[in-house]
Amino acid sequence: xxxxxxxxxxxxxxxxxxxxxxxxxxxxxxxxxxxxxxxxxxxxxxxxxxxxxxxxxxxxxxxxxxxxxxxxxxxxxxxxxxxxxxxxxxxxxxxxxxxxxxxxxxxxxxxxxxxxxxxxxxxxxxxxxxxxxxxxxxxxxxxxxxxxxxxxxxxxxxxxxxxxxxxxxxxxxxxxxxxxxxxxxxxxxxxxxxxxxxxxxxxxxxxxxxxxxxxxxxxxxxxxxxxxxxxxxxxxxxxxxxxxxxxxxxxxxxxxxxxxxxxxxxxxxxxxxxxxxxxxxxxxxxxxxxxxxxxxxxxxxxxxxxxxxxxxxxxxxxxxxxxxxxxxxxxxxxxxxxxxxxxxxxxxxxxxxxxxxxxxxxxxxxxxxxxxxxxxxxxxxxxxxxxxxxxxxxxxxxxxxxxxxxxxxxxxxxxxxxxxxxxxxxxxxxxxxxxxxxxxxxxxxxxxxxxxxxxxxxxxxxxxxxxxxxxxxxxxxxxxxxxxxxxxxxxxxxxxxxxxxxxxxxxxxxxxxxxxxxxxxxxxxxxxxxxxxx
Amino acid sequence: xxxxxxxxxxxxxxxxxxxxxxxxxxxxxxxxxxxxxxxxxxxxxxxxxxxxxxxxxxxxxxxxxxxxxxxxxxxxxxxxxxxxxxxxxxxxxxxxxxxxxxxxxxxxxxxxxxxxxxxxxxxxxxxxxxxxxxxxxxxxxxxxxxxxxxxxxxxxxxxxxxxxxxxxxxxxxxxxxxxxxxxxxxxxxxx
Numbered sequence: 001x002x003x004x005x006x007x008x009x010x011x012x013x014x015x016x017x018x019x020x021x022x023x024x025x026x027x028x029x030x031x032x033x034x035x036x037x038x039x040x041x042x043x044x045x046x047x048x049x050x051x052x053x054x055x056x057x058x059x060x061x062x063x064x065x066x067x068x069x070x071x072x073x074x075x076x077x078x079x080x081x082x083x084x085x086x087x088x089x090x091x092x093x094x095x096x097x098x099x100x101x102x103x104x105x106x107x108x109x110x111x112x113x114x115x116x117x118x119x120x121x122x123x124x125x126x127x128x129x130x131x132x133x134x135x136x137x138x139x140x141x142x143x144x145x146x147x148x149x150x151x152x153x154x155x156x157x158x159x160x161x162x163x164x165x166x167x168x169x170x171x172x173x174x175x176x177x178x179x180x181x182x183x184x185x186x187x188x189x190x191x192x193x194x195x196x197x198x199x200x201x202x203x204x205x206x207x208x209x210x211x212x213x214x215x216x217x218x219x220x221x222x223x224x225x226x227x228x229x230x231x232x233x234x235x236x237x238x239x240x241x242x243x244x245x246x247x248x249x250x251x252x253x254x255x256x257x258x259x260x261x262x263x264x265x266x267x268x269x270x271x272x273x274x275x276x277x278x279x280x281x282x283x284x285x286x287x288x289x290x291x292x293x294x295x296x297x298x299x300x301x302x303x304x305x306x307x308x309x310x311x312x313x314x315x316x317x318x319x320x321x322x323x324x325x326x327x328x329x330x331x332x333x334x335x336x337x338x339x340x341x342x343x344x345x346x347x348x349x350x351x352x353x354x355x356x357x358x359x360x361x362x363x364x365x366x367x368x369x370x371x372x373x374x375x376x377x378x379x380x381x382x383x384x385x386x387x388x389x390x391x392x393x394x395x396x397x398x399x400x401x402x403x404x405x406x407x408x409x410x411x412x413x414x415x416x417x418x419x420x421x422x423x424x425x426x427x428x429x430x431x432x433x434x435x436x437x438x439x440x441x442x443x444x445x446x447x448x449x450x451x452x453x454x455x456x457x458x459x460x461x462x463x464x465x466x467x468x469x470x471x472x473x474x475x476x477x478x479x480x481x482x483x484x485x486x487x488x489x490x491x492x493x494x495x496x497x498x499x500x501x502x503x504x505x506x507x508x509x510x511x512x513x514x515x516x517x518x519x520x521x522x523x524x525x526x527x528x529x530x531x532x533x534x
Numbered sequence: 535x536x537x538x539x540x541x542x543x544x545x546x547x548x549x550x551x552x553x554x555x556x557x558x559x560x561x562x563x564x565x566x567x568x569x570x571x572x573x574x575x576x577x578x579x580x581x582x583x584x585x586x587x588x589x590x591x592x593x594x595x596x597x598x599x600x601x602x603x604x605x606x607x608x609x610x611x612x613x614x615x616x617x618x619x620x621x622x623x624x625x626x627x628x629x630x631x632x633x634x635x636x637x638x639x640x641x642x643x644x645x646x647x648x649x650x651x652x653x654x655x656x657x658x659x660x661x662x663x664x665x666x667x668x669x670x671x672x673x674x675x676x677x678x679x680x681x682x683x684x685x686x687x688x689x690x691x692x693x694x695x696x697x698x699x700x701x702x703x704x705x706x707x708x709x710x711x712x713x714x715x716x717x718x719x720x721x722x723x724x725x
Contacts, residue, residue, distance in 0.1 A: 190659065
């Protein structure tokens with residue numbers, strides 16, 4: 001049963017405010033006769049409940065520790081409000097001030113965006129997940145505590161809200177129930193960006209209170225700035241992985257291909273998500289094979305931070321975001337490359353190509369592009385030879401939000417697939433109307449407590465449904481199927497969806513990137529590049 | 535207003551045209567405005583999702599709009615040629631105020647209040663939408679070297695940050711903070 005029906009209910013002392021039950025969730029399509037097994041949702045332990053505030057929905061993404069005394073709580077409220085104030089100052093928030101103010105002021109709460117939100121719909125339309133819910137909560141806090149509206153006006157604007165630790169902690173958790181996919185912003189007739197507001201709320205907590213999920217801050221941006229990568233991979237470890245990959249390429253293709261590292265003055269610095277080195281080296285290998293075949297002048301970097309293109313700052317913190325973007329640009333500057341191409345990583349596209357455009361100036365402002373149009377050029381203008389017959393299996397394409405909706409790169413990946421995959425099936429909806437994989441904005445790497453259950457069952461549910469529907473006419477597990485996701489983060493999420501629901505055993509569905517399919521179709525590689533087992 | 539008789543069958547063609555236009559636009563706006571403001575009130579009230587997020591101010595705005603359109607329609611009944619109304623505004627501009635019917639007076643007062651009140655609502659945002667929509671959502675102008683935009687970004691990077699997070703050195707500018715990590719690293723390398 002859902003207790004929270006209105007924004008005012010955020011003040012209610014019920015634990016949890018909204019109960020998530022498997023039976024309330026959006027129905028999945030009945031695929032074949034074996035209905036999909038719904039795994040149980042993990043509950044928090046009593047100790048965890050004691051330590052952290054998790055009375056929002058019974059899940060804890062950040063795990064906000066409870067204050068130990070009344071004074072500590074009051075201090076937290078004061079500091080929180082100072083943070084809210086800074087969101088509206090030019091000095092502290094010139095980067096996002098305009099869209100924030102416009103989105104807060106312009107929204108008329110027509111609720112047109114609600115049904116576009118995969119989290120809201122998949123959860124069985126729980127009020128707290130509605131895209132307008134958290135902006136409205138912030139709006140009311142601003143009305144009462146920052147604009148200091150009197151009693152009469154605050155009644156007129158319904159802003160009578162009482163701030164205490166519970167409300168603040170619920171708001172913090174709530175900011176991590178939105179994947180920042182910006183599908184709501186896409187459908188808004190006046191351009192209100194409610195996803196941006198989720199990120200602005202995260203900024204209050206990180207930039208003022210030092211509260212952020214451990215995986216994103218300590219193990220994420222802090223670790224990346226210190227040792228080079230969020231994966232913990234150091235430059236010497238990178239060297240080992242690269243020589244392993246060269247051997248692997250030789251084994252798979254019979255070719256001696258040297259992966260160029262730290263070559264100065266080349267055309268392209270290729271920036272990968274370091275997750276690829278650790279979990280999906282075949283993606284980096286495929287890039288190397290394709291670039292080698294097309295004689296591209298390119299290099300990887302082994303500089304601190306130059307081999308991990310991720311920028312977790314894009315999810316929660318402008319200062320960390322700027323630090324990492326500057327680091328990446330510095331590496332490219334030192335290597336004197338002509339341009340940087342971002343590999344298959346959606347958030348790196350958003351951070352480094354789009355947002356960093358308002359951070360990098362002078363000689364740090366080096367041309368930054370997506371790798372997808374480059375690959376398109378090589379495949380479609382026949383700079384490499386492909387035989388689509390080698391990819392004769394059903395393929396569906398997942399559109400990463402940041403590459404497609406944010407940047408408008410829609411067709412290059414499709415033109416590639418039409419050329420190399422004879423059985424290409426579109427998901428519905430796709431292109432700029434796509435659904436997020438459910439792992440966006442840090443969720444795919446946030447593994448603390450019971451949060452992964454929330455990510456799989458709620459934020460990833462819409463994508464799961466889309467994948468099942470795309471392959472509804474080819475359910476036989478003997479027919480191998482491929483979900484092509486040109487984004488490291490989306491791949492991680494889709495892997496977890498496939499494993500949790502057993503889609504590989506039941507329906508023969510596996511996943512991978514885009515360049516792997518290209519390498520698999522290349523004429524001068526005798527063996528199939530994609531390995532279906534394992 | 536310019537000595538032209540504005541009515542149906544006026545000797546001046548212009549008079550006829552102005553009369554026809556006033557009648558057409560006036561009546562169409564009154565009727566559609568009334569329909570819309572009553573409609574939106576009903577919609578906000580019966581749709582649970584809209585009602586939950588509606589504020590008393592929303593309802594006040596709708597009621598005010600209904601009153602403006604209704605009083606207009608009512609005063610039109612007493613002033614079918616809009617001549618009193620036209621003379622009132624002429625009097626206002628030429629500093630020779632005239633008295634009007636109480637129904638018209640009521641409409642004029644309500645309409646004047648609406649004009650003052652509009653900026654406090656969200657209704658005027660639809661005008662900025664026409665000009666600013668693409669700018670707000672997709673401000674895609676590339677930041678090219680040597681451009682005005684780059685200069686502006688440079689300026690902003692020199693602003694001081696007031697955030698108090700543990701990872702932020704107080705009293706630094708954006709620029710200092712963003713390149714700080716590299717500076718530290720270089721120092722270590724020198725040592």
